[in-house]
Amino acid sequence: MAEPKIRVLLAKPGLDGHDRGVKVIARALRDAGMEVIYTGLRQTPEMIVNAAVQEDVQIVGLSILSGAHMTIFPRVAELMKERGLDDVLLFGGGIIPDDDIPKLKEKGVSEVFLPGASTEDIIQFIQANVKARE
Amino acid sequence: MNVLNEANNTIEEQQQQWEENTLQPTLKKLPESQKEFTTTSLKPIERLYTPRDLADTKFEDIGFPGQPPYTRGIHPTGYRAKVWTMRQFAGFGSAFDTNQRFKYLLEHGQTGLSTAFDLPTLMGYDSDHPMSEGEVGKCGVAIASRQDMEVLFDGIPLDQVTTSMTINCPASMIFAFFLAAAERRGIAWQTIGGTLQNDILKEYIAQKEWIYPPRPSMRLVTDTFKFCAEQMPKWNSISISGYHIREAGSTAAQELAFTLRDGIEYVEYGIRAGLDVDDFAPRLSFFFNAHNDFFEEIAKYRAARRIWHRVMTERFGAKNPRSWQMRFHAQTAGVSLTVQQPINNISRVAIQALAAVLGGAQSLHCDGYDEALALPTERAALIALRTQQIIAAETGVTNTVDPLGGSYFVEKLTNELEEEAWEYFRKIDALGGMVEAIDAGFPQKEIHESAYQYQRAVERGEKTIVGVNDYLMEGNELGEPNILQIDETVERLQSERLQKLRAERDNAAAQRAIDALQRGAEDASVNTMPLLIDCARADCTLGEMCDALRPIFGEYQEPSF
Numbered sequence: 001m002a003e004p005k006i007r008v009l010l011a012k013p014g015l016d017g018h019d020r021g022v023k024v025i026a027r028a029l030r031d032a033g034m035e036v037i038y039t040g041l042r043q044t045p046e047m048i049v050n051a052a053v054q055e056d057v058q059i060v061g062l063s064i065l066s067g068a069h070m071t072i073f074p075r076v077a078e079l080m081k082e083r084g085l086d087d088v089l090l091f092g093g094g095i096i097p098d099d100d101i102p103k104l105k106e107k108g109v110s111e112v113f114l115p116g117a118s119t120e121d122i123i124q125f126i127q128a129n130v131k132a133r134e
Numbered sequence: 135m136n137v138l139n140e141a142n143n144t145i146e147e148q149q150q151q152w153e154e155n156t157l158q159p160t161l162k163k164l165p166e167s168q169k170e171f172t173t174t175s176l177k178p179i180e181r182l183y184t185p186r187d188l189a190d191t192k193f194e195d196i197g198f199p200g201q202p203p204y205t206r207g208i209h210p211t212g213y214r215a216k217v218w219t220m221r222q223f224a225g226f227g228s229a230f231d232t233n234q235r236f237k238y239l240l241e242h243g244q245t246g247l248s249t250a251f252d253l254p255t256l257m258g259y260d261s262d263h264p265m266s267e268g269e270v271g272k273c274g275v276a277i278a279s280r281q282d283m284e285v286l287f288d289g290i291p292l293d294q295v296t297t298s299m300t301i302n303c304p305a306s307m308i309f310a311f312f313l314a315a316a317e318r319r320g321i322a323w324q325t326i327g328g329t330l331q332n333d334i335l336k337e338y339i340a341q342k343e344w345i346y347p348p349r350p351s352m353r354l355v356t357d358t359f360k361f362c363a364e365q366m367p368k369w370n371s372i373s374i375s376g377y378h379i380r381e382a383g384s385t386a387a388q389e390l391a392f393t394l395r396d397g398i399e400y401v402e403y404g405i406r407a408g409l410d411v412d413d414f415a416p417r418l419s420f421f422f423n424a425h426n427d428f429f430e431e432i433a434k435y436r437a438a439r440r441i442w443h444r445v446m447t448e449r450f451g452a453k454n455p456r457s458w459q460m461r462f463h464a465q466t467a468g469v470s471l472t473v474q475q476p477i478n479n480i481s482r483v484a485i486q487a488l489a490a491v492l493g494g495a496q497s498l499h500c501d502g503y504d505e506a507l508a509l510p511t512e513r514a515a516l517i518a519l520r521t522q523q524i525i526a527a528e529t530g531v532t533n534t535v536d537p538l539g540g541s542y543f544v545e546k547l548t549n550e551l552e553e554e555a556w557e558y559f560r561k562i563d564a565l566g567g568m569v570e571a572i573d574a575g576f577p578q579k580e581i582h583e584s585a586y587q588y589q590r591a592v593e594r595g596e597k598t599i600v601g602v603n604d605y606l607m608e609g610n611e612l613g614e615p616n617i618l619q620i621d622e623t624v625e626r627l628q629s630e631r632l633q634k635l636r637a638e639r640d641n642a643a644a645q646r647a648i649d650a651l652q653r654g655a656e657d658a659s660v661n662t663m664p665l666l667i668d669c670a671r672a673d674c675t676l677g678e679m680c681d682a683l684r685p686i687f688g689e690y691q692e693p694s695f
Contacts, residue, residue, distance in 0.1 A: 015265060
């Protein structure tokens with residue numbers, strides 16, 4: 001039997017409309033054999049976590065380039081905990097200063113990818129860290 | 135008349151001899167490093183260009199500067215009388231913070247202003263709207279009322295310094311704040327020079343900041359065209375922008391084609407709204423990216439001018455030469471800046487800016503070297519301004535007009551990019567126009583495909599980015615820049631200011647202005663601009679003005695492509 005595809009939710013939270021990166025990553029993850037659901041723009045943390053529950057994903061990836069990551073990323077992490085998504089991996093990417101990365105990791109974001117990260121790095125990160133489903 | 139034809143035969147013979155006697159032995163000893171050489175846009179480039187590449191080019195297609203078809207520039211003396219306007223894009227935090235930055239830049243020799251708004255403002259939300267949380271003052275300045283606008287330009291002579299405002303879906307509302315603020319200072323509107331970006335089409339295509347669907351949004355744009363044609367002779371009513379299209383991942387040819395086809399769409403809508411082309415076309419301005427690939431960028435600007443002249447004369451029958459002349463602002467490519475070894479970005483910006491100057495830009499912004507990390511610090515913004523001053527004062531490129539005119543390579547690239555643009559125009563015309571092409575997702579899909587192909591080329595190592603996929607360094611030995619931090623108190627103070635405004639204004643007068651705006655919006659023959667100015671005078675907020683039009687115009691939902 002073929003191994004089930006890894007299910008990934010990619011989301012654009014906040015008001016930021018820069019979707020070049022997230023769309024390139026969506027396509028690269030699909031090309032790597034993953035099932036990718038992309039939320040589209042301007043999702044609230046509540047909408048993102050609802051989608052994660054409904055779509056039964058193993059990974060949530062957030063992309064933000066507006067500087068609002070310190071407000072929005074921790075809120076998504078918090079809501080995921082509230083909804084019992086403990087086995088779902090949360091990662092993020094965008095224009096994020098180095099100093100913010102440890103703070104985000106403390107708050108439940110497992111990895112942060114900066115501009116210049118390759119899609120291959122992201123694929124490897126997901127494959128290495130995704131929690132297997134029974 | 136072809137100036138080159140006579141010589142072509144002998145050149146062909148000479149080239150054959152050169153290939154046999156000189157080139158082939160060298161290639162045997164020292165093969166070339168790549169099978170195919172391509173631009174940043176992955177466009178193939180030949181080893182050598184000769185007069186034979188211009189065999190079909192008429193001298194008239196190149197011509198003289200200041201004369202049709204303007205390939206060599208719109209001004210007969212280039213930069214010899216006056217260099218481009220040095221217009222650094224700035225905005226962060228509150229109106230007070232940005233006013234200080236504006237004054238700092240003007241003190242250091244900047245010659246025009248350009249305003250960056252925060253995302254709530256760009257999306258038409260008040261700073262205290264729930265969607266604004268975490269975003270206030272982050273990627274630009276928060277402006278939600280006429281009062282904020284007065285603070286933003288406090289002490290700045292608006293009748294002497296030209297001002298650009300990068301605002302699109304709520305462009306009319308922000309323009310109304312600006313005009314109401316100028317009025318209170320006693321500055322006559324007809325004396326004010328500047329630019330409203332006001333380019334909604336590229337929002338659906340690339341930057342993705344919208345409120346209403348395309349058709350009612352186009353009505354707001356044509357209302358500003360009419361208003362400016364009547365009242366603001368020195369104001370550019372729109373800045374038709376390729377910058378964001380390129381940042382979203384397009385090629386240079388796509389940037390050129392989609393931007394100019396957007397321009398055609400605006401002219402068609404203006405004419406359909408009852409304007410004569412020459413009433414508003416002289417105040418259309420353009421905005422292009424200045425990306426890494428030096429010659430491709432220069433060719434792009436030269437092709438743009440030539441295409442626009444032909445469009446305006448042949449497609450629209452414009453009579454006023456000012457309608458034929460494409461004027462453009464350029465900004466270096468934010469997307470090309472790297473987080474890795476960020477100081478290197480100073481070099482990238484300088485080379486990109488040089489391309490814009492060699493392409494004949496009227497106005498230029500250089501990015502701060504730290505902009506892959508955050509908004510620029512004062513230091514980074516100053517270095518960016520100094521970069522422009524160095525190009526203008528030290529390099530000698532301003533001594534002669536269009537220094538690369540006549541280069542076999544640059545002229546050939548200009549011709550090719552022009553042809554690619556016409557090909558896209560044919561496709562978009564066949565879809566029924568740019569609004570229809572946007573409905574069909576055509577430019578969006580083309581851009582996404584190019585972005586993906588470029589990313590693959592980088593990851594395969596076919597395109598090198600210094601510090602990213604080659605010449606890597608551990609840590610940051612070139613120095614870690616300080617990052618501009620936006621204080622969280624900006625959001626609180628801005629919300630308090632707005633709440634105070636709503637409490638202290640004449641609420642009945644504000645409501646009457648909103649009611650009048652709604653009535654006017656329902657009647658397509660009414661110009662919304664004067665009604666919006668009345669709202670601004672009555673201290674209505676940005677969110678109130680934008681919300682008032684939602685039930686009438688509807689809201690845009692992006693289809694998934």
